[in-house]
Amino acid sequence: MESSSNISHGGRKNKGPPFKFLVPLIYAPVLPLIRIGFRRNPVLRDRLFTAVLAGGFLHGFYLVTDVYDVESK
Template identity: 60%
Template sequence: MADGKDDVDQWKELNEARKASIQRKLMVPLIYAPMLPLIRIGFNHNPTLRNRLYGASLIAALAHAGYIMASDSSVL
């Protein structure tokens, strides 16, 4: 009977760890979303740097979205 109790505790710990990991991964867009307009406004005086930063942040955001979708088993 004790083995079954230990298994339940292990599954609970695993589920809690997975839940925390998913929550951290899904918080990243909350950083990217306000950053994009701020890049456009803040670097208006330097168009070359502004465009490079904007492009790099878009690439990073799309890479993150691809990573999340590839790691999700329901997408396949």
Template identity: 70%
Template sequence: MASSSDPSNPVRERKKKGAPIKFLVPLIYAPALPLIRLSLRHKPVLRDRLFGLVLAGAFAHGFYLVYPLLLPP
């Protein structure tokens, strides 16, 4: 086994610290859904359309995460 101080080894790539952004996106739209329902109570047409758009975006994002081979990176 080669040690990490072996000069014959090529330069290793540094690993990224932290979670990728694509896994943190639900932290934005998950709280937005109840806030849309509560804040737009008196405008039902706008509320339902905005809620549907955010929900469709959430499902699209989930599809992107579950099927990474079908979509380009």
């Protein structure tokens, strides 16, 4: 019988890193760079910072709900 990891990935083994968990390594350094880079345009700076931060929270919410979904099965 196949293991649960093979079934969840369509019968193939997962050899690479889980990219959905590595995304914060990309957008976390972007937040201070937005603050520094858009100092002269505070309206755009605040809107862009809020959008990236909201995207980070949504991504975290997706990961948490995905984990709960996997554990319930």
